[in-house]
Amino acid sequence: MNIFVSQHRSDSWADFLTEENLKLLHSLGNVTFNESDKPLTEDQLCEAIRGQDILITCWGVPKINARVLEHADRLKMIGHLAGSVATLVTDDVYEKGIRVVCGNDAFAESVAEGTMAYILAAQRRITKFDREVHEEGWSAWPFVNYSLLRRKVGIIGFGAVSKNLVRMLKPFMADIMVYSSHMTEEEAAAFGVTKASLEEIFSTCSIVTIHTAQHPKTNGMIGRELLALMPQDALLVNTSRPAVLDEDALYEECKKGHIRAALDVYKHEGTVPLQCGLREFPEALLMPHHAGPTIDYRRYAARYVLEDLQRSLRGEPLEHEISQTRMNTMTR
Numbered sequence: 001m002n003i004f005v006s007q008h009r010s011d012s013w014a015d016f017l018t019e020e021n022l023k024l025l026h027s028l029g030n031v032t033f034n035e036s037d038k039p040l041t042e043d044q045l046c047e048a049i050r051g052q053d054i055l056i057t058c059w060g061v062p063k064i065n066a067r068v069l070e071h072a073d074r075l076k077m078i079g080h081l082a083g084s085v086a087t088l089v090t091d092d093v094y095e096k097g098i099r100v101v102c103g104n105d106a107f108a109e110s111v112a113e114g115t116m117a118y119i120l121a122a123q124r125r126i127t128k129f130d131r132e133v134h135e136e137g138w139s140a141w142p143f144v145n146y147s148l149l150r151r152k153v154g155i156i157g158f159g160a161v162s163k164n165l166v167r168m169l170k171p172f173m174a175d176i177m178v179y180s181s182h183m184t185e186e187e188a189a190a191f192g193v194t195k196a197s198l199e200e201i202f203s204t205c206s207i208v209t210i211h212t213a214q215h216p217k218t219n220g221m222i223g224r225e226l227l228a229l230m231p232q233d234a235l236l237v238n239t240s241r242p243a244v245l246d247e248d249a250l251y252e253e254c255k256k257g258h259i260r261a262a263l264d265v266y267k268h269e270g271t272v273p274l275q276c277g278l279r280e281f282p283e284a285l286l287m288p289h290h291a292g293p294t295i296d297y298r299r300y301a302a303r304y305v306l307e308d309l310q311r312s313l314r315g316e317p318l319e320h321e322i323s324q325t326r327m328n329t330m331t332r
Contacts, residue, residue: 001029001313002074004048007058007081009037015295016058016081016302024306028313029053046071054309058082066092077312079305081298083107084213085322086330094324101308101320103301104330108160110292115161115209115239116168118262122235122285123148123207131282146206146233148172154201155193156222157212157240158183159329165211166191177201198222202229207237213331214241224249230259239264239291241331251277254284264291 003025007013017025025031034040039060040048049055049072055064058081062068069075069092080088080102089100121127123146132139150173155162158180166176170192177196178188188195198221201208208230212218223246230236230253238245242265253259255277262285266272269289278284293301308318322330 001054002052003029003031003054003056004052005031005033005056006040006045006048006061007056008034008039008060010060012059012298015298018299018302021299021302021306024303024310025056028306028309042068049075053077054079056081056305057088061088063087064089064093066090069093069096069098072096072098077101077309079309081302081305083301084330084332085327086332089327091324091328094327099312099318100322100327101305101312101318102322103304103320104322105160105320106297106301106304107293109164109300110294110297111161111211111239112164112168112292114264114291114294115165115211115237118237118239118264118285118287118291119207119209119235120148122237122260122262123151125283127285128283144233146235148174148207150174151207152177152205154179154196154205154208156198156201156208156210156244158187159211159213161239162211163191165209166193177205198226199229202226204231205234206231207235209237210240210244212240212244213329214243215329215332219243220246222246224252227253227259232258233260235260235262237262241265242267242269247278254278254281260284263287264289 040062042062045062046068051074053074054077055075056079075098077099078089083104085100085102125145129139152175153169155165155178158178169176176193178193179196179198179201183195185195210222221244227249236259247267250261254261260283264287278286304320308320311318
């Protein structure tokens with residue numbers, strides 16, 4: 001079994017391919033690596049993929065399109081160490097019967113944990129009080145903070161992150177409402193949540209967190225009208241994608257002192273410019289796209305992939321396979 005690891009030797013390489021994971025990888029077959037310190041070009045991938053049964057990918061790999069597949073004379077599986085594969089594989093991959101597994105489930109677990117951290121930090125106003133103690137020695141009286149316990153929480157979208165988040169919210173006895181176009185009433189009952197409309201969630205929940213995938217149907221889905229419905233001092237969290245949320249409308253509601261925000265993604269991704277209005281608000285929790293996975297959890301994303309490759313070789317059912325239908329609903 002020939003396996004090619006296309007990920008270049010970047011700073012994050014060893015976070016995924018730890019010594020333990022490399023030992024498992026080598027047990028699966030004859031492994032070769034992209035030994036350069038740069039991502040492969042499409043031409044280089046076309047050359048490298050010849051004679052390979054399994055392709056291991058991560059960030060910065062060219063799209064596996066029809067041209068690349070012309071050179072994939074033996075390819076049976078793609079194992080993507082990172083999250084969404086929607087920008088990596090095409091329908092051509094599935095039409096050729098190539099199976100796809102990825103670390104999306106580990107990413108989802110970590111993003112859900114990150115979301116919990118942001119909610120708790122914002123509710124307790126941790127950044128505010130920490131800053132006051134650092135600068136003044138103590139916090140001014142009177143003060144306002146909030147709990148997560150027994151709060152009504154609205155979740156937008158019901159993919160892997162949301163399902164993990166629901167499980168993490170349960171010990172807090174939260175009343176959870178979910179907006180999802182595909183979740184059934186039976187699934188809602190199984191998870192112990194209430195299926196609701198966007199209007200119901202935004203008008204009644206003191207915490208709303210966005211976890212819907214980005215595609216044309218969801219772009220701008222959370223806009224001025226919905227944000228205006230939120231209760232006074234409610235919290236809006238976005239660890240999803242920036243295009244889902246109207247950031248300018250969010251700024252206006254925060255400026256009024258109507259709602260609070262905890263953001264991990266922005267319309268200016270990669271840097272939040274000085275002129276971004278949200279930076280005016282000291283209580284806005286603004287994180288640089290660190291919801292997940294944490295550095296130490298990347299190894300589990302890779303582990304999920306490698307264990308599925310092992311299951312495939314044994315003829316066992318896969319646990320982290322991405323179907324063509326699921327791929328087409330993932331964030332692009």
